[in-house]
Amino acid sequence: MSEFRAFSAPGKALLAGGYLVLDPKYDALVVGLSARMHALAYPYDLLEKLDKFEVRVRSRQFKDGEWSYQVSPESGFIPVSVSGSKNPFIEKVIANVFNYFKPNMDDYCSRNLFVIDIFSDDAYHSQEDSVTRHYGSRNLSFHSHRIEEVPKTGLGSSAGLVTVLTTALASFFVPNLTDNVEGYRKVIHNLSQVAHCQAQGKIGSGFDVAAAAYGSIRYRRFPPKLISDLPDIGNVNYPDKLTHLVDEVDWNITIESNCLPSGLALWMGDIKSGSETVKLVQKVKKWYDSHLPESLEVYTELDHANSRFMDELSKLDRLHNSHDHYSGQIFEAIKKMTLVARSIRKSQTRCFRKITEESGADIEPPVQTKLLDDCQTLEGVLTCLIPGAGGYDAIVVIATQDADLKTQTAGDKRFSNVQWLDVCQADWGVRKEEEPETYFKK
Numbered sequence: 001m002s003e004f005r006a007f008s009a010p011g012k013a014l015l016a017g018g019y020l021v022l023d024p025k026y027d028a029l030v031v032g033l034s035a036r037m038h039a040l041a042y043p044y045d046l047l048e049k050l051d052k053f054e055v056r057v058r059s060r061q062f063k064d065g066e067w068s069y070q071v072s073p074e075s076g077f078i079p080v081s082v083s084g085s086k087n088p089f090i091e092k093v094i095a096n097v098f099n100y101f102k103p104n105m106d107d108y109c110s111r112n113l114f115v116i117d118i119f120s121d122d123a124y125h126s127q128e129d130s131v132t133r134h135y136g137s138r139n140l141s142f143h144s145h146r147i148e149e150v151p152k153t154g155l156g157s158s159a160g161l162v163t164v165l166t167t168a169l170a171s172f173f174v175p176n177l178t179d180n181v182e183g184y185r186k187v188i189h190n191l192s193q194v195a196h197c198q199a200q201g202k203i204g205s206g207f208d209v210a211a212a213a214y215g216s217i218r219y220r221r222f223p224p225k226l227i228s229d230l231p232d233i234g235n236v237n238y239p240d241k242l243t244h245l246v247d248e249v250d251w252n253i254t255i256e257s258n259c260l261p262s263g264l265a266l267w268m269g270d271i272k273s274g275s276e277t278v279k280l281v282q283k284v285k286k287w288y289d290s291h292l293p294e295s296l297e298v299y300t301e302l303d304h305a306n307s308r309f310m311d312e313l314s315k316l317d318r319l320h321n322s323h324d325h326y327s328g329q330i331f332e333a334i335k336k337m338t339l340v341a342r343s344i345r346k347s348q349t350r351c352f353r354k355i356t357e358e359s360g361a362d363i364e365p366p367v368q369t370k371l372l373d374d375c376q377t378l379e380g381v382l383t384c385l386i387p388g389a390g391g392y393d394a395i396v397v398i399a400t401q402d403a404d405l406k407t408q409t410a411g412d413k414r415f416s417n418v419q420w421l422d423v424c425q426a427d428w429g430v431r432k433e434e435e436p437e438t439y440f441k442k
């Protein structure tokens, strides 16, 4: 195989199931976004050292955005940095993809250098201190800071990176993957979950990786033990245990396509301040354990509201697919959905406010409740919510397709902290991008 090829994976917004989804008992709804992470894989190249592989990952939109690692079968494919700088997500992808495919040095003796360029769409990061450059047929932001220093908008950049990099790197070992991503989606997903979990310190539910791999879905997590039980990378048993986990083990996971009905639009507003998910999760866990059995009742109420929300969206989606979009029945269904969505939001707000007050984790602080209430007054809005872990990061508004929130909120002081991101729902997961040459700098 000697062709250039490109892949991309979507960002995410968790619309229902925050915190609960950390427990394999509860479902969550996550939508894939139009903002995507891209990987351009170059043809094989030759590295002078014939007893090693080298993976060179370049992310040129960020200062010092280049990471090179060498691996060899003798050392259990433990990546060794040769560029001096480290990126834990890239490192774990390399370790797992190599341990899974176990390439033989002899088969790759003149093809042992793998070069991959990463591009991320603008909505993932704050655009301050950046310049726009034409890159191929795209406009991309180039930042004057290193990746870790650029503020994120919370769209799941690490999950997108891990998933698209896993796909691109795997395409060196399985030539037919490029034209058959669908056939390898499960392997890509499972390997990406392992790598992301290891890089992140095993704290997340994996909903962001699942959305990067599959797009908009109803998601129920795998038992965390599946990954924590793996031996350390480098252990002689690691390759076999990993392969068994990826190919044979039943992950007991739910991944079902569940997207927003096509007549509705998702708006995502970035708020000019942020929250730290890890700290929020720690506080909520502590609250949950110390407030049983009452905390279980709160989770049960939340879960009930979340399930109703997902079911109503699915119902509306089915109706949309079987009717003319302007039929009276659709208008009636949207009107009904608006009422149902508002009662669901009331219930969610009551629960999140209670958790906020009792745990000290600002999941839905009063200013955010007020902002959501203000959004609710805008024309065409069905419902609004605080995505993911909540806090001060972002809001999501679900509106009819003709509602223009940018125009409605322009100059309105109530929304002065909100920056509407240029994203919409795009419910497909990782995929091949046609015309990889459109990524080349002219």
Ligand SMILES: Nc1ncnc2c1ncn2[C@@H]1O[C@H](COP(=O)(O)OP(=O)(O)OP(=O)(O)O)[C@@H](O)[C@H]1O
Residues within 6 Å of the ligand: 059, 087, 088, 089, 118, 119, 120, 147, 148, 152, 153, 154, 155, 156, 157, 158, 159, 161, 208, 277
């Ligand atoms: N374009 C990129 N190039 C290289 N590394 C990246 C890129 N995007 C993300 N990363 C890696 O992912 C890290 C950010 O991951 P983190 O999980 O903190 O953010 P996130 O996934 O965007 O979070 P959230 O779930 O809140 O959206 C970066 O510090 C970097 O290591």
Ligand SMILES: C[C@@](O)(CCOP(=O)(O)O)CC(=O)O
Residues within 6 Å of the ligand: 014, 017, 018, 019, 020, 021, 022, 154, 203, 204, 205, 206, 207, 277, 281, 387, 388, 389, 390
């Ligand atoms: C709190 C949690 O349930 C959601 C976090 O979502 P986000 O990263 O804030 O989009 C954690 C998780 O599921 O990984």
